[in-house]
Amino acid sequence: MRAYLLCLSVAAAVTYLLTPAVRRLAVRVHAMTPVRDRDVHAIPTPRLGGVAMLFGFAAALLVGRELPLVQSVYEETDDPIALLSAAAIVCAVGAIDDKWGLDALTKFAGQTLAAGVMALQGIQLLWIPLPRIGTFVLPPELSTILTILVVVVMINAVNFVDGLDGLAAGIVAIGALAFFSYSYLFAVEGGYDRASTATLVTVVLGGMCLGFLPHNFSPARIFMGDSGAMLIGLLLAASTISLTGLLDPNAVGPSGFVAAFLPLILPFAVVALPFADLLLAIVRRTRAGRSPFAPDKQHLHHRLLEIGHSHARACLIMYLWAALIAFGAVAMALLNTPVAIATLVTGALLLVVLTANAPRVGVRGARS
Numbered sequence: 001m002r003a004y005l006l007c008l009s010v011a012a013a014v015t016y017l018l019t020p021a022v023r024r025l026a027v028r029v030h031a032m033t034p035v036r037d038r039d040v041h042a043i044p045t046p047r048l049g050g051v052a053m054l055f056g057f058a059a060a061l062l063v064g065r066e067l068p069l070v071q072s073v074y075e076e077t078d079d080p081i082a083l084l085s086a087a088a089i090v091c092a093v094g095a096i097d098d099k100w101g102l103d104a105l106t107k108f109a110g111q112t113l114a115a116g117v118m119a120l121q122g123i124q125l126l127w128i129p130l131p132r133i134g135t136f137v138l139p140p141e142l143s144t145i146l147t148i149l150v151v152v153v154m155i156n157a158v159n160f161v162d163g164l165d166g167l168a169a170g171i172v173a174i175g176a177l178a179f180f181s182y183s184y185l186f187a188v189e190g191g192y193d194r195a196s197t198a199t200l201v202t203v204v205l206g207g208m209c210l211g212f213l214p215h216n217f218s219p220a221r222i223f224m225g226d227s228g229a230m231l232i233g234l235l236l237a238a239s240t241i242s243l244t245g246l247l248d249p250n251a252v253g254p255s256g257f258v259a260a261f262l263p264l265i266l267p268f269a270v271v272a273l274p275f276a277d278l279l280l281a282i283v284r285r286t287r288a289g290r291s292p293f294a295p296d297k298q299h300l301h302h303r304l305l306e307i308g309h310s311h312a313r314a315c316l317i318m319y320l321w322a323a324l325i326a327f328g329a330v331a332m333a334l335l336n337t338p339v340a341i342a343t344l345v346t347g348a349l350l351l352v353v354l355t356a357n358a359p360r361v362g363v364r365g366a367r368s
Contacts, residue, residue, distance in 0.1 A: 003069035004184070004203045007060045011207030015056030019215045022052040023222040031099040033223050047098045047219055050227025053208045054091045057235070058084060062205040070195045079197040082121030083238055090114035090155070090234050094227030107226070108152070114234060118269035119144045123197070125241045151237040157271045158233035159226065164301045164315050166217035169224060171322045172232045173209035175270030177241055178326035182266065185334060188286045198243035205235045218311045240266070270326045304355070317355055324351060 026032065033045045061080050064070045071304035074080055093110030096102060102110075125147045127137045138146065162168035180202035187194045209232065215222050224232075277300040284298065304314035328344045 001184070001303045003064070004180070004199065006067065007064050007070075007200065008203045008207035008210075010063045011060035011166060011204045012211035014059040015208050015211030015253070016214065017053050017086050017095055018052040018055050019049060019212060019222060021309050022048055023215070025051075026222065029099060031095075031225070032282040033225070045223055047223040047225030048095055048227055049212055049216065049222045049224035050094055050098075050229070050231045053212055053228050053231055054087060056203055056208045057087060057231075060207060062287075063112055064200055064204075066098075066132045070200055071287050072193060072195045073200055074196055077197065078121055079123055079242065082118050083197075083235070085121070086114045086118035086234060086238070087231055089117060091227050091231045094225060094230040098148065098225035098227050107230075111152045111155050111230065111234075112148055115148040115237075116144070118151070118234075118238065119147040123147070123238055123242055125150060125244055126155065127244065143268040147241055150241060151234055154237035154240075155230045155233035157275050158236065159229040160223065160275070160277075162229045164218070164290055164318070165220035165300060165311065166222075167214055167301065167315050167318055168229055168232070169209040169213045169216050170315065170319045173206050173213065173235060174319060175236065175266070175326050176206035176209065176239070178270070178323075179236075179243075179266055180206060181327075182330045182333065183239075185330075189334070195241070198239045201235055201242065205232060205239065208232065218315060236270075238264075266326065266329055269329050270322055272325055307356075317351070320351055324348060 018232040023046050031046060031048045033047050035044060055336060061084060065074050065080070090111060093102070093107060093114070095106060125138065126141045126143060127135050128146075158168060158172060161171055180199060182201040183196065183202060184194065186192070187199065211223060212228070216224060281299060301314055301318070304317060305311065309317065324344070324347050328340075330348070331340045331344070
């Protein structure tokens with residue numbers, strides 16, 4: 001555990017220390033986010049934050065190579081090289097978009113290239129659990145296609161989350177740490193090697209986001225941009241894919257379906273609320289006779305601001321919902337007890353009350 005905590009600390013420290021330099025670079029090269037009608041920031045803000053996060057990721061991987069606990073990941077697999085090369089590609093594509101802007105098709109091509117490079121170097125979705133059947137081992141061609149699909153979907157889901165200062169970094173940090181706890185505890189309880197690509201990636205991803213968050217929380221001094229959003233989306237997907245490779249498909253039957261299926265659904269559970277917001281936006285715009293991709297100011301975070309939440313409080317509420325869903329899913333998979341269920345239900349009810357009534361409490365407090 002101490003080795004993983006060291007990797008987290010290195011990723012956080014390097015990202016935190018490099019972000020001001022990247023911010024100055026973004027200002028110098030005019031990689032700025034303009035103020036649009038639907039945005040919540042009031043002044044043009046530098047982006048390219050993903051560049052600092054990439055260096056934090058690379059530094060943590062270099063330190064991890066020297067730690068006895070996780071050395072087997074480097075000695076027995078090419079996963080670190082696959083991850084670093086894919087991360088560099090997707091971050092570079094995002095950085096180009098942050099500076100000059102890219103059309104959707106070009107970005108999609110870059111995302112597919114990064115996912116394909118990672119898949120061809122060995123990080124692939126090897127099998128999927130199926131209800132009442134157990135497992136379905138994927139043939140190589142289908143494995144590569146599904147791997148690319150999972151990565152591209154997750155990249156764009158995380159990119160969509162990036163609507164408030166600090167929102168994407170905070171939600172992904174919560175999801176990564178929940179995923180880390182699941183991966184580590186699953187290995188301990190199942191007798192697997194505690195050194196795994198999934199465990200290493202999730203703890204480093206959590207460190208990167210935590211290191212970037214102080215610069216990005218409201219009021220943000222820098223945005224992660226597409227260079228950051230696509231990077232952390234790729235790494236979140238990679239942790240999902242690599243964890244399924246850790247499990248023995250022959251040992252997973254119908255009784256272990258929930259534990260085996262969780263790695264596939266947990267990352268998407270983390271971004272469940274923003275993803276549901278995306279689907280509602282498509283329905284809303286289509287019913288109004290507009291393009292599904294036409295921007296508006298009726299997203300979930302806009303609605304939280306409209307009912308009286310401050311920018312920071314709206315972000316914190318989204319964090320709490322993400323934590324409840326992510327850690328709740330882990331608790332249900334590992335414990336699945338009445339106490340765990342009751343705790344989740346109670347937490348959800350409290351969050352509903354907080355979401356609806358916190359603005360009123362703030363108003364009464366201000367008047368008194």
